[in-house]
Amino acid sequence: MMEEDRVRFICKRTVVSTRSIEPGRLYRFSVLDHVMEPNHIRLVYYYRSLKTREPGEITKKLRESLAYTLNCYPIVTGRLVRENDGSEEQEDVSRRWKVKSNDAGMRMVEARATGSVEEWLRNVNREEELKLVHWEGMYHLHYYWSTFCVQVTEFESGGLAIGLSCSHLLADPVCAMMFIRAWADLTLSRSMMAPPLFHPLPPRRFANHKLISNNQLLSHYIKSCTLTASPSNVTEDHMVTVTFLFPDPLVRAGENEPRISTFEILAGLFWVCVSRAKGKRNELMDMSLCLDVRKLLRLDQGYFGNCMVYHKVPYSKPVKTKDKLLFHAVQEIENITKKLDYDTVMDLIEWLSSNNGAISNGSDLVCTNLENMSHSRPMMFEEDLVLSHLSCYVKGPVAGGGQVIVLPSLPGKGPMSRVVMVSLPQREMVKVVEDELLLSFSPVVVMENTEQI
Template identity: 25%
Template sequence: MKVEILSRKLIKPATPTPPHLQSLKISSIDQLAPPTYVTFILYYHANGDENDGKRKGLQKSLSEILTLYYPLAGRYIKDDQLVDCNDEGVEYLEAQVSGQLAQLLQEEHVKVEVLNHLAPYVMPSASTPLALVQVNMFECGGLAIGLLISHTMIDGIAMTTFLNAWATTCQAAGINKVIHPRFDLASFFPPREINIDAVNPKKTKAIIITRRFMFNGEAISTLKEAMTKHQPSRVVVVTAFIWKALIAVAQARHGHLSRRPSFLCHSLNLRRRTTLPISDNSFGNLYMVANARFGGEDIDQSKVELNELVVSLQDSIRNTLADYMKPQNGDDLVCMISNSLREMHEERERGEIDVFMFTSWCRFPLYEADFGWGKPIWFSCRARPMELISLNDTKDGDGIEAWVSLNETDMLLFQNHPEIKAFTSQI
């Protein structure tokens, strides 16, 4: 499929941002976020005869919602650790796709390389927009809406909130039914001196391959039934299952007699999980990480059991959640997050342990974003430039799509692992 960009413009807030709101300090958790853009792509069946009017509605409602989410129309000034809310605008692109949406969605034809072209690419700089939208029109009238927002401004939950607020504005012909965001996280977590290189992994020179592996509800139920003492969540059992396969990949790479330990870093939502009086509609990054370890000299890693990895992961998550309820101030919380990220980074730098990074968007209301064509028929990511495993819901809510990004050698071993082949459909 060929994707041709037809137009490109900047969408500004419908009402100018007042002078007293034109400078927004980012929080110290925002500072810890990787310098990337978070990407969502949503797919819709649509009536081609009505597309022209509804596409105009997308632009108008985006302009209106930006009056509430005005920092997204600004520009980030890194040296000052603030957003200049100057209303320069969100970049908005329209593109024509040479093909049918149904063709793209057929499981055997979906290729991540095709999806990469359904959202804009950015080269971050002082003038780069903090948010970009690409509306892709298929020959059948179907649409795919690609949304990128700088991770400095947003985490997955905040981005989902913005997406649904935009959809509600488009449907309700205004912002009256939208809950207003609060930009107050810097008051809880003021920006501080942070050695970003010590908490964010360096870019690898290896070629990274992204593939989607789908665990349907039946496969997940089968995995959970194998648990003898524990009843893990969908996310925990799928994470542990993938971890088990990644340990086998590492053994194959280092030699089957290797007893290298492995280290799993999993991001967790911090909302409602601290003693701080943070509003549910506070906008920005608000997450923590749980670090789990497995293996070493005293463990025969040729006999890794799924149960053992589930227990290790569950213990890590439970202990992390308990620890984050203890601090009474933002500085202590940020120190905990920073230390967890630094631990992961240092282990990776030493090279004596295999480090795997996971994130989950499961239970995020991504399939609720109705702009007027009904709810999305699918939600996807696209290829990532770093090694990471991202978990998303399937549309029925029972299954999980694992978007796995690994170097090309490890990906070949991973996708051919017998248990991965047995429990997933691969794309």
């Protein structure tokens, strides 16, 4: 056993599916998968426990149910191989990954943490939280590397943390959250309510279809895929994370704007506040939105693979008075989200089909919309385990100079309430949490993932 701060790691093992999978089957990636290869995702789910359990009891049950869950996820238990039969001399190797189905399994780490979940959430920093979600970089022998890892951490005084990490090449945050829900459903009820769907993106259109003129989504990818490195000088060592609960942002924004979504309001709010923290006066910094386009592409919500796009929000001119800056920001965001349609996204997919590169958002603020991940059924592994918090991180060149992730709030907080997870350099976060515009929305600080702000 290795002890490190408040987390004690017990063991690492490989969990395999209980049913044999068709050997040698290949899963090829889409162009939206390839462009996300250098990034990875980390999720941490916290559960309060309503009863006392023997150490290791719940971990054993979750390990067993995970094996059954993996029966429906052969792409998770397989391993990466090269599309070009193992040769790594070609220039375009980054676009030639595929998954070979071989029942190699998924890595699982078991750990213990001191105190209770409630005590942990009251006093945790970003670095400690990331110890609850195991991640390994790709081995030299990539064929043995597990692209997905889970970590189950039992708290000695009650509670549980479930961490999931995965390569963004295989999945986006929507897929990662769907995997955890499928695992929870199977653990609780022995049935998977919404199994994943593995199929290609929509087929290419007729050859005579012309790309939409002034396609801002495509323009952003054309520019960002040419960046060899992020121009941002922000390092992970300087980043801190604060999570806010907004009881009802629509009330503060005014009910006379029914067209505006909760996400658009919150994205505009933090666009303004972070811009101020970076020294902007009556103008806004560069920002990109990360949006789920499954519905736009007429795909089922259970589609497994990358289906989120990054759209830069254009900013034309400074606003004369700061009172109108928020209204202007929300209006710009609304214009982007409303104009995004099937043909706009298909233009991007078809361009990526004949062009290489991974997307980098440079020093942009990136605002991700995950508010549609709310569900009528609570995500429960056991009747006595109550979900109390969720953290989400996207790490890599796509993350930009700071992240704002809009999540649904937990049950009981109101249908219009939202949780917003903000990651910024510490010197900027100090200014954001004290911004008068932010405070006018009466947010509740749920968790400060930093030792001091």
